[in-house]
Amino acid sequence: MTQKQVVVIGAGFGGLTVARSVRHADVVLIDRTNHHLFQPLLYQVATAALSPGDIAWPLRTVFRSQSNVRVMMDEVSSIDRAGRMVHLKESPPIGFDILVVAPGARHAYFGHDEWEPFAPGIKDMTDAVRLREKMLLVFEETERRRATTDRQDGLTFVIVGGGPTGVELAGALAEIGGKVLSKDFPSLPPDALSIILVEAGPRILSGFDASLSTKAAHALVRMGVTIKLSSPVSAIQDNGVMVGTEWIPSENIIWAAGNKASPLLKTLSVPQDSSGRIIVRPDLTIPDDPWIFVIGDAAHCPGKDGKPLPGVAPVAIQQGRYVANLINRGTVPAQRSPFIYKDRGMLATIGRAQAIAQFGPLHVSGLVAWLIWCFVHIFFLIGLRNRVRVMLEWVWYYFTFKPGAALLFPRRSASPDKPSSTDNSRT
Amino acid sequence: MTQKQVVVIGAGFGGLTVARSVRHADVVLIDRTNHHLFQPLLYQVATAALSPGDIAWPLRTVFRSQSNVRVMMDEVSSIDRAGRMVHLKESPPIGFDILVVAPGARHAYFGHDEWEPFAPGIKDMTDAVRLREKMLLVFEETERRRATTDRQDGLTFVIVGGGPTGVELAGALAEIGGKVLSKDFPSLPPDALSIILVEAGPRILSGFDASLSTKAAHALVRMGVTIKLSSPVSAIQDNGVMVGTEWIPSENIIWAAGNKASPLLKTLSVPQDSSGRIIVRPDLTIPDDPWIFVIGDAAHCPGKDGKPLPGVAPVAIQQGRYVANLINRGTVPAQRSPFIYKDRGMLATIGRAQAIAQFGPLHVSGLVAWLIWCFVHIFFLIGLRNRVRVMLEWVWYYFTFKPGAALLFPRRSASPDKPSSTDNSRT
Numbered sequence: 108m109t110q111k112q113v114v115v116i117g118a119g120f121g122g123l124t125v126a127r128s129v130r131h132a133d134v135v136l137i138d139r140t141n142h143h144l145f146q147p148l149l150y151q152v153a154t155a156a157l158s159p160g161d162i163a164w165p166l167r168t169v170f171r172s173q174s175n176v177r178v179m180m181d182e183v184s185s186i187d188r189a190g191r192m193v194h195l196k197e198s199p200p201i202g203f204d205i206l207v208v209a210p211g212a213r214h215a216y217f218g219h220d221e222w223e224p225f226a227p228g229i230k231d232m233t234d235a236v237r238l239r240e241k242m243l244l245v246f247e248e249t250e251r252r253r254a255t256t257d258r259q260d261g262l263t264f265v266i267v268g269g270g271p272t273g274v275e276l277a278g279a280l281a282e283i284g285g286k287v288l289s290k291d292f293p294s295l296p297p298d299a300l301s302i303i304l305v306e307a308g309p310r311i312l313s314g315f316d317a318s319l320s321t322k323a324a325h326a327l328v329r330m331g332v333t334i335k336l337s338s339p340v341s342a343i344q345d346n347g348v349m350v351g352t353e354w355i356p357s358e359n360i361i362w363a364a365g366n367k368a369s370p371l372l373k374t375l376s377v378p379q380d381s382s383g384r385i386i387v388r389p390d391l392t393i394p395d396d397p398w399i400f401v402i403g404d405a406a407h408c409p410g411k412d413g414k415p416l417p418g419v420a421p422v423a424i425q426q427g428r429y430v431a432n433l434i435n436r437g438t439v440p441a442q443r444s445p446f447i448y449k450d451r452g453m454l455a456t457i458g459r460a461q462a463i464a465q466f467g468p469l470h471v472s473g474l475v476a477w478l479i480w481c482f483v484h485i486f487f488l489i490g491l492r493n494r495v496r497v498m499l500e501w502v503w504y505y506f507t508f509k510p511g512a513a514l515l516f517p518r519r520s521a522s523p524d525k526p527s528s529t530d531n532s533r534t
Numbered sequence: 535m536t537q538k539q540v541v542v543i544g545a546g547f548g549g550l551t552v553a554r555s556v557r558h559a560d561v562v563l564i565d566r567t568n569h570h571l572f573q574p575l576l577y578q579v580a581t582a583a584l585s586p587g588d589i590a591w592p593l594r595t596v597f598r599s600q601s602n603v604r605v606m607m608d609e610v611s612s613i614d615r616a617g618r619m620v621h622l623k624e625s626p627p628i629g630f631d632i633l634v635v636a637p638g639a640r641h642a643y644f645g646h647d648e649w650e651p652f653a654p655g656i657k658d659m660t661d662a663v664r665l666r667e668k669m670l671l672v673f674e675e676t677e678r679r680r681a682t683t684d685r686q687d688g689l690t691f692v693i694v695g696g697g698p699t700g701v702e703l704a705g706a707l708a709e710i711g712g713k714v715l716s717k718d719f720p721s722l723p724p725d726a727l728s729i730i731l732v733e734a735g736p737r738i739l740s741g742f743d744a745s746l747s748t749k750a751a752h753a754l755v756r757m758g759v760t761i762k763l764s765s766p767v768s769a770i771q772d773n774g775v776m777v778g779t780e781w782i783p784s785e786n787i788i789w790a791a792g793n794k795a796s797p798l799l800k801t802l803s804v805p806q807d808s809s810g811r812i813i814v815r816p817d818l819t820i821p822d823d824p825w826i827f828v829i830g831d832a833a834h835c836p837g838k839d840g841k842p843l844p845g846v847a848p849v850a851i852q853q854g855r856y857v858a859n860l861i862n863r864g865t866v867p868a869q870r871s872p873f874i875y876k877d878r879g880m881l882a883t884i885g886r887a888q889a890i891a892q893f894g895p896l897h898v899s900g901l902v903a904w905l906i907w908c909f910v911h912i913f914f915l916i917g918l919r920n921r922v923r924v925m926l927e928w929v930w931y932y933f934t935f936k937p938g939a940a941l942l943f944p945r946r947s948a949s950p951d952k953p954s955s956t957d958n959s960r961t
Contacts, residue, residue, distance in 0.1 A: 141674060141942045160585035160939045167718035168936040177681070177720070180674045180942070198682045232943045247568060247607045254604070255625045291594035293604070492930050492938055496923065503919050509595040512587045515568045515607065516659045 110175075113434060114193055114203035116183050116371070118143050118166055120420045121403030122209035124427025126176050127169075129434050134176045135201055137193070141180045142166055144232060145488055147420060148497070150272060153229050153238040154279035155513040156504055161496045163232060164489045183210070185374040188396060205398045205434055208372070208385070209427075212404035212418060215367030215382065222343040226267060228362035229276075238361065242280075243515050245359060246292060253294040261299040263357040265348050267340050268364030269306030270314070271455045274323060276363060277304040278458035281330035286508040302332045303357075305350050307339040307364070312455055312463070314417065319463040322472045326457045340364075366418060368405045375399070380407040384415070389445030390433065391426055397440040400433075402426035408446065416448050420487070425449065454480045459505060537602075540861060541620055541630035543610050543798070545570050545593055547847045548830030549636035551854025553603050554596075556861050561603040562628055564620070568593055568607045571659060572915055574847060575924070577699060580656050580665040581706035582940040583931055588923045590659060591916045610637070612801040615823060632825045632861055635799070635812070636854075639831035639845060642794030642809065649770040653694060655789035656703075665788065669707075670942050672786055673719060680721040688726040690784040692775050694767050695791030696733030697741070698882045701750060703790060704731040705885035708757035713935040729759045730784075732777050734766040734791070739882055739890070741844065746890040749899045753884045767791075793845060795832045802826070807834040811842070816872030817860065818853055824867040827860075829853035835873065843875050847914070852876065881907045886932060 111132045115122045118138035126136040145162040152159055170176040182196040186208070192200045214228030229235050249262050264280055266273045284300040304311065304327065310320045311327075311334065324334055335350055342349035347356040368383035377393045378386050384407035385393060391400045391408065403423035410416045429446045432438075452466035454476070462477035464470070471479065481501060488494045504510060538559045542549045545565035553563040572589040579586055597603040609623040613635070619627045641655030656662045672689060679685050691707055693700045711727040731738065731754065737747045738754075738761065751761055762777055769776035774783040795810035804820045805813050811834035812820060818827045818835065830850035837843045856873045859865075879893035881903070889904035891897070898906065908928060915921045927938060 141670065141940065158585050158587035159941060159943075160587070163941050165718075165937070165940040168940075171717050171936070179678065179681075181678065198678055232941075236943070243568065251606065251608065251625055254606075290598050291592075492926070492936070495926060496938075499919070499922060499926075509598070509919070510592070513568065513592045513595075514586060514590050514659075516586075516663070 111204040111434075112202060113205045113207065114201055115207045115209065116186075116193065117209035117211055117403070117405075118178075119146070119209055119211050119403055119423060121423035121427045122207065123169070124424050125207050125209070125402075125431050125434075127173070128428060128431030130175070132175065132205070132434065135179055135203075136166065136170070136176055137179045137181055137183055137195070137201075138166065139180070139182045140231075141178075143169060143489065145493075146230075148484060149229050149232070149235045150275045150279060152232065152235040152512065153242075154276070154283060155239050155243065155510040156279065157497060157500055158512040159232050159236060161493060161500060162488070164493060169489065183371055186371070188375065188399065206400070207430055208375070208399065208401045208405060209403045209423070210369035210371050210405055212366040212368045212382075212384075214362055215365040216362070217365055219343070222362070225343045225345050226348070226360040226362040229272070239512070240515065241359065242283075243513055246288065246295065247515070249299070250292040250295045253299075259299075261301060262295070262359070263301045263303065263355070264359045264361065265303045265305060265350075265355055265357045266361045266363055267305050267343075267348070268362065269304055269308070269311030269334070269336075270363060271312065273304060273306070273361075273363035274311055274327065275456055276361060277302055277327055277332045278330060278456065278461065281327070281332050282458045282508075283510070285331060287510060287513075290508065297331070303355060304332055304334045305338050305340060305348070306334070306336050309337050311336070315453060315455065315463060315465050316470060319465055319470055319472060323455065323457055323463050326461045326472075330458055330461075366404065372401070372405055375401075380415070390440065390443040391430060391446050392440075400430045402430060408448075410448055410450075421451060422448055454483060456480045538631040538861075539629060540632045540634065541628055542634045542636065543613075543620065544636035544638055544830070544832075546573070546636055546638045546830055546850060548850035548854045549634065550596070551851050552634050552636070552829070552858050552861075554600070555855060555858030557602070559602065559632070559861060562606055562630075563593065563597070563603055564606045564608055564610055564622070564628075565593065566607070566609045567658075568605075570596060570916065572920075573657075575911060576656050576659070576662045577702045577706060579659065579662040579939065580669075580703065581710060582666050582670065582937040583706065584924060584927055585939040586659050586663060588920060588927060589915070591920060596916060610798055613798070615802065615826065633827070634857055635802070635826065635828045635832060636830045636850070637796035637798050637832055639793040639795045639809075639811075641789055642792040643789070644792055646770070649789070652772050653770050653775070653787040653789040656699070666939070667942065668786065669710075670940055673715065673722065674942070676726070677719040677722045680726075686726075688728060689722070689786070690728045690730065690782070691786045691788065692730045692732060692777075692782055692784045693788045693790055694732050694770075694775070695789065696731055696735065696738030696761070696763075697790060698739065700731060700733070700788075700790035701738055701754065702883055703788060704729055704754055704759045705757060705883065705888065708754070708759050709885045709935075710937070712758060714937060714940075717935065724758070730782060731759055731761045732765050732767060732775075733761070733763050736764050738763070742880060742882065742890060742892050743897060746892055746897055746899060750882065750884055750890050753888045757885055757888075793831065799828070799832055802828075807842070817867065817870040818857060818873050819867075827857045829857060835875075837875055837877075848878060849875055881910060883907045 113132045113134045115126050115136045142163040142165050148162045151157040166178045185194045194200045216222045266277050280302050289297050312320045338350045385401040386407045393399050404418035407415045416422045454464045456462040460474045460477050462480040463472045464476040540559045540561045542553050542563045569590040569592050575589045578584040593605045612621045621627045643649045693704050707729050716724050739747045765777045812828040813834045831845035834842045843849045881891045883889040887901045887904050889907040890899045891903040
């Protein structure tokens with residue numbers, strides 16, 4: 108018999124794991140970019156602690172030695188279940204025997220998409236580099252203004268969402284404010300910078316045990332972050348955000364709340380949940396189609412507690428392994444045992460030597476948790492090169508507080524009236 | 535007496551050296567970017583061997599410990615000699631007692647500026663990242679086309695200019711073609727790629743001894759590069775270039791010939807040479823103004839042989855030290871000994887374990903020259919961090935041929951009809 112054709116959509120943690128684990132079948136891995144992105148560290152690119160190249164890995168080199176995998180840089184426009192075809196933006200359609208759908212998610216604004224331009228989020232490298240550009244430019248501009256004029260106004264960052272991303276961003280910004288600004292921007296003392304973390308719920312990091320949430324909150328406050336709990340956002344404009352009944356003026360608002368699964372999933376025409384995820388069956392397939400799998404952030408898959416599993420790397424990776432096994436063994440639906448997520452624990456970092464970790468009953472915080480966090484993240488990075496680079500950057504930053512990736516490049520294409528505007532896009 | 539105010543325009547090798555060496559005076563260092571760029575390795579960013587962060591260094595961290603230096607990210611619009619002022623695009627004008635003008639140069643098209651869009655050059659990070667984007671995209675597109683359709687057309691790169699930059703680019707591209715393409719782009723065999731190096735003069739690397747030029751040419755040919763000598767370019771369009779009487783079809787033309795000094799220099803209203811450089815006096819000052827210095831690529835400064843010194847880092851660095859000494863000692867014009875360039879030798883690399891070096895009578899080539907080249911470039915990089923990163927990248931690339939910086943990022947702002955076009959701007 109001829110080899111089965113497996114098409115994998117998306118090279119995130121889930122899709123990458125499938126493509127690396129499938130044997131004895133031809134795999135076509137499709138992604139809009141040419142690299143795998145280590146999303147958990149994306150906020151460090153956004154805060155200039157790491158360079159894009161440190162947490163991204165070219166797919167072609169990842170699969171160089173795996174001859175059954177073909178990498179395609181293209182975007183899937185729709186999935187034709189009946190015809191067993193995926194339609195692409197730039198190439199002819201590709202047929203499949205088995206399809207793995209892992210397109211991930213984007214940030215969502217609870218029906219207020221008009222907020223996006225004023226409160227960007229960070230889901231991919233484009234977002235992260237844009238945010239870094241904005242942060243560095245506003246530092247430079249404020250320094251220039253305070254140094255050359257008598258306007259001594261400060262700088263306020265508002266981060267919406269007290270989940271891991273929001274907390275890690277707030278911590279990283281506070282670190283820059285406390286340690287970098289004062290050294291590098293003489294006219295911009297730390298007290299000129301205020302960082303406000305806004306959470307609609309009663310506590311931050313609600314996925315963690317309450318005691319750890321409290322520890323994290325205390326650590327953030329010690330670093331100078333203002334935390335506003337039970338404070339839903341009701342309006343965002345270019346010059347500020349309405350939090351509860353309070354208007355906070357700020358031109359630097361970052362969105363770290365809410366996800367929406369890829370619009371591509373609609374073309375499967377099967378039931379989706381409120382945030383656009385496909386409600387998958389216990390074997391991660393879609394209804395009535397045992398060889399179309401949906402995994403990662405795109406899948407609504409209930410955990411032990413009945414609540415859908417969180418959109419984190421370990422879930423996507425374990426789902427990828429599970430699906431790859433079914434494919435490798437050709438297990439028919441009747442013989443499939445349901446996917447069960449093994450929760451190996453949760454980690455969140457707040458800043459330098461500050462983190463919380465929860466392994467079932469075991470709770471750890473402070474330096475030890477931070478070291479565990481560093482180790483785990485280094486370990487899960489793909490490839491020796493990136494591990495060494497990231498470790499080097501962290502050690503370097505830990506001792507010097509010199510962010511190596513704080514780069515702004517000139518935009519020559521800028522309009523003549525704003526010639527020294529920069530293009531941080533380029534970094 | 536109050537401290538003298540020294541204004542330095544440009545944070546290239548010359549300007550950076552002055553700012554780092556001046557003592558007992560207030561220094562304002564102005565640059566359009568926020569970093570110092572190690573230009574000699576820019577072609578490695580353009581060919582995805584290094585990341586932008588590897589060869590760029592944030593100015594504020596460079597001068598963190600030097601309290602007499604203030605860094606300003608802005609663009610100088612004009613110099614007012616009479617009023618002892620520099621006028622800036624975004625800030626109020628700044629007065630100076632002593633001015634050091636080191637704005638560098640851009641590539642020039644011998645009066646054919648209409649060629650630029652079809653044959654970009656690489657002078658700054660924006661150029662380099664753009665070129666990398668173009669190269670990676672054309673690889674991806676050709677691979678996609680050859681894999682999914684029956685169009686098996688090849689890929690031709692034309693590099694105009696046989697100086698060090700052109701030679702290093704040609705070598706790096708040939709390396710990618712030979713070692714990377716075949717491994718990462720299965721549908722794109724090395725023979726599908728042709729690299730043509732075009733030189734108007736009778737030999738490449740004319741700055742070197744003829745025997746070394748020949749060695750370099752042989753090395754390039756062995757790597758698969760086609761060299762066309764005595765071949766002036768007479769026309770460049772979006773689909774090809776006219777070389778002598780031959781039309782070479784190519785959509786990938788890179789400009790590595792000709793420089794033009796910064797247009798800012800005109801505002802000094804003193805004599806300039808044909809490529810816009812200021813014809814400086816023996817002490818690197820402009821006529822009738824002993825405290826306005828012009829150094830680096832912006833200065834026309836005759837060497838021993840009477841020919842103007844080349845626009846290379848060692849010249850700019852030595853000029854920077856010379857000027858800093860005059861400033862530190864307050865040497866009056868009558869007591870100044872003229873600037874004399876100490877030529878410590880020339881290096882050019884062709885590719886992996888391939889380089890040529892010329893130290894006066896001593897000529898070296900091959901692996902030894904390449905190791906010297908590596909050592910010298912690592913040594914002159916600023917800061918331990920970048921040294922380690924670049925060394926790591928080179929060792930890694932040397933053994934694996936996996937370029938770590940081959941990254942393309944999605945451009946969401948793209949027009950809906952070309953959604954999977956990418957924004958390599960973001961890298």
